[in-house]
Amino acid sequence: MKLKKYLTLTRAGIIEALQFRLSAFIMVVGNLSYLIVIYFLWKAIYASSGTDIVNGMTFNDTLIYLVLATALFGFMEMYTVWEMGRAIQSGKVVLDLIKPMDIRRYLFWCYSGNFVVNFFFTFLPTFIAVCIITNGAVPVGLNLVYFAVSVVMAILINYSIDFFTGTICVYTESIWGVNIMKQVIVLLLSGATIPLAFFPDGLRTVVEKLPFASIYNAPLTLLLDSSPNSDTLLETLGMQFIWCVSMTMISRLFWKVSLRKITVNGG
Amino acid sequence: MKRKSLRFYFRIYRKILAQDIKSKMSYRADFIISTIGMIFTNVAGFISFWILFRRFPSINGWSYHEMLFLYGFSLVSLTPVQCLFDNNWSLRQYVYTGDFIKYCFRPINLFFYFQSEVFDIKGLGQFAFGIGTLVYSWNKIGLDFTPLILLKVIVFLITASLIMIALQNAAAATCFWIQNSFYVLDLVYRFRDYAKYPITIFNPVFKFIFTFVIPIAFIAYYPSLVILRPDDIPLLSWLSPLFGLVFFWLSYKFWMHGALKYNGTGS
Numbered sequence: 366m367k368l369k370k371y372l373t374l375t376r377a378g379i380i381e382a383l384q385f386r387l388s389a390f391i392m393v394v395g396n397l398s399y400l401i402v403i404y405f406l407w408k409a410i411y412a413s414s415g416t417d418i419v420n421g422m423t424f425n426d427t428l429i430y431l432v433l434a435t436a437l438f439g440f441m442e443m444y445t446v447w448e449m450g451r452a453i454q455s456g457k458v459v460l461d462l463i464k465p466m467d468i469r470r471y472l473f474w475c476y477s478g479n480f481v482v483n484f485f486f487t488f489l490p491t492f493i494a495v496c497i498i499t500n501g502a503v504p505v506g507l508n509l510v511y512f513a514v515s516v517v518m519a520i521l522i523n524y525s526i527d528f529f530t531g532t533i534c535v536y537t538e539s540i541w542g543v544n545i546m547k548q549v550i551v552l553l554l555s556g557a558t559i560p561l562a563f564f565p566d567g568l569r570t571v572v573e574k575l576p577f578a579s580i581y582n583a584p585l586t587l588l589l590d591s592s593p594n595s596d597t598l599l600e601t602l603g604m605q606f607i608w609c610v611s612m613t614m615i616s617r618l619f620w621k622v623s624l625r626k627i628t629v630n631g632g
Numbered sequence: 633m634k635r636k637s638l639r640f641y642f643r644i645y646r647k648i649l650a651q652d653i654k655s656k657m658s659y660r661a662d663f664i665i666s667t668i669g670m671i672f673t674n675v676a677g678f679i680s681f682w683i684l685f686r687r688f689p690s691i692n693g694w695s696y697h698e699m700l701f702l703y704g705f706s707l708v709s710l711t712p713v714q715c716l717f718d719n720n721w722s723l724r725q726y727v728y729t730g731d732f733i734k735y736c737f738r739p740i741n742l743f744f745y746f747q748s749e750v751f752d753i754k755g756l757g758q759f760a761f762g763i764g765t766l767v768y769s770w771n772k773i774g775l776d777f778t779p780l781i782l783l784k785v786i787v788f789l790i791t792a793s794l795i796m797i798a799l800q801n802a803a804a805a806t807c808f809w810i811q812n813s814f815y816v817l818d819l820v821y822r823f824r825d826y827a828k829y830p831i832t833i834f835n836p837v838f839k840f841i842f843t844f845v846i847p848i849a850f851i852a853y854y855p856s857l858v859i860l861r862p863d864d865i866p867l868l869s870w871l872s873p874l875f876g877l878v879f880f881w882l883s884y885k886f887w888m889h890g891a892l893k894y895n896g897t898g899s
Contacts, residue, residue, distance in 0.1 A: 387810070387815070391816060391818075392815065395818070395819040398819075398823070398826075402826045405835070405838065408833070409691050409833040410684065412692070413688050413691050537661050537665055538659050539659075539661060539665040539669075541662075541666055542662060542665035542668065542669040543669070544669075545670070545672065546665075546668065549669075549673050549676040553680060563684070564683055565683070565686075568683075
């Protein structure tokens with residue numbers, strides 16, 4: 366099985382990630398501060414709404430949704446755009462291209478070690494903490510399985526979007542500008558900052574059709590729904606699957622076309 | 633060493649600024665894309681604000697337009713840190729590579745020379761956006777407009793901006809001790825997003841923290857009270873200009889302390 370060469374990259378990634386403990390610690394502080402702010406902000410919003418349920422979500426639901434969105438962000442932020450942009454600008458991309466592995470896979474598996482570290486050190490503790498604090502508001506059952514499947518697809522979709530955006534760096538000299546645009550669009554339209562349920566109806570129907578909704582909104586809604594009917598389940602996962610396949614193809618194709626355009630300074 | 637006059641510094645700033653803009657203009661595509669990216673960020677921030685608060689008549693006693701005022705105020709007071717002190721983000725690279733030493737040999741103020749080297753034009757879009765929001769909410773709330781109020785707004789905006797500048801200086805200066813200050817800077821950068829919420833939504837503990845430890849409440853909340861609630865202005869609002877100056881002075885001393893103990897990389 367050829368999986369072994371990929372897992373070697375994963376292992377290297379784990380070792381690398383464990384080297385940067387101070388940065389990880391500061392990340393945790395940052396996330397905590399963010400959680401404190403959203404906790405009080407949404408508390409104030411729910412207090413002034415007068416009802417316990419706003420847009421079909423209770424305060425607990427919203428909080429779990431946003432807290433886990435933050436934890437998921439650790440998986441989603443792969444810095445692919447920076448990695449690719451810098452490689453293209455510095456010419457290092459040449460070295461990546463002659464590796465006996467497809468560059469798209471290579472970059473993904475290089476980062477995969479961080480998935481493991483993130484899962485055990487951020488996601489799992491956050492998830493358990495949320496379960497305890499909200500006192501069992503997170504339903505435990507089959508929905509965890511759907512959630513896991515959904516997250517895997519979300520990661521793949523997000524990676525395709527990142528890879529696509531990174532490919533744009535072949536044409537532009539700008540990494541920061543391209544990356545910030547992508548980040549803003551993804552965070553807003555995926556429901557990572559505000560659950561999509563709160564969006565005004567017209568906007569929501571449009572946003573739900575876009576690939577971004579599959580990144581955060583799909584897994585988190587599946588997680589919060591203790592007894593999903595098979596229609597919504599099929600629709601959400603199906604939608605994710607379609608985006609997963611089509612975004613992979615689009616980003617692959619775009620890279621293939623752009624590859625001919627890469628110019629690297631000699632010297 | 634003779635102290636240079638303010639006029640001297642002003643003249644020098646103009647010259648350095650012109651060079652910086654020229655060099656930026658030679659990467660035109662990057663400049664345009666970054667500017668668009670910045671506009672994206674502002675628009676997305678505004679959209680999330682609108683989605684969150686549009687349907688609630690008031691949050692914690694703050695009407696929609698008053699919240700908008702706070703938002704606009706924070707945007708404007710965060711502009712100087714974006715435009716004038718952007719070089720702080722590069723400080724760690726200069727320190728790491730040893731290039732920082734070049735700043736130590738100029739017969740002008742080290743801090744001034746370092747910060748003057750970069751002017752981030754992108755921030756001006758945010759400035760325009762903030763002013764627009766302020767004017768709009770000003771009209772909607774039906775606030776008076778007299779020269780005295782205008783003077784107050786300007787004074788409070790400028791002193792409020794010093795808070796974020798101070799936080800960023802201090803964060804950037806940590807690289808003199810811990811090398812990679814990116815995570816500290818990024819953490820502080822996230823705090824600025826919280827400035828737009830009224831501090832009253834927090835519980836006493838965090839109210840205290842956000843007032844005295846991480847003083848983000850002085851970026852928009854306390855200074856805005858002078859305009860928004862002229863009948864009932866707490867002492868802290870009047871003191872906010874003083875706080876701005878004190879924090880800025882402290883961060884300057886901290887930054888200089890790090891810079892003066894810097895002794896290069898030895899090559």
